[in-house]
Amino acid sequence: MDGDCNCHKPKPGLLLKAAEEHSLDLTKTVVIGDVGSDMLAAEVVGAKKILVLTGWGNRH
Numbered sequence: 001m002d003g004d005c006n007c008h009k010p011k012p013g014l015l016l017k018a019a020e021e022h023s024l025d026l027t028k029t030v031v032i033g034d035v036g037s038d039m040l041a042a043e044v045v046g047a048k049k050i051l052v053l054t055g056w057g058n059r060h
Helices: 013-022 036-045 055-059
Strands: 030-033 048-051
Touching (some): 013 036
Parallel strands (some): 030 048
């Protein structure tokens, strides 16, 4: 696996790709996740973020 890949959270690669493919304005997007890396990726692109307390979120 490539350690420099921009696609692994908290790097924003997947969010940027989704924004490009679906014409999303990430500043008007909400990222819902259950781990801190989800929240960090959202913050990098200026998205709103919601940490859920299910799954891994219950442990964070």
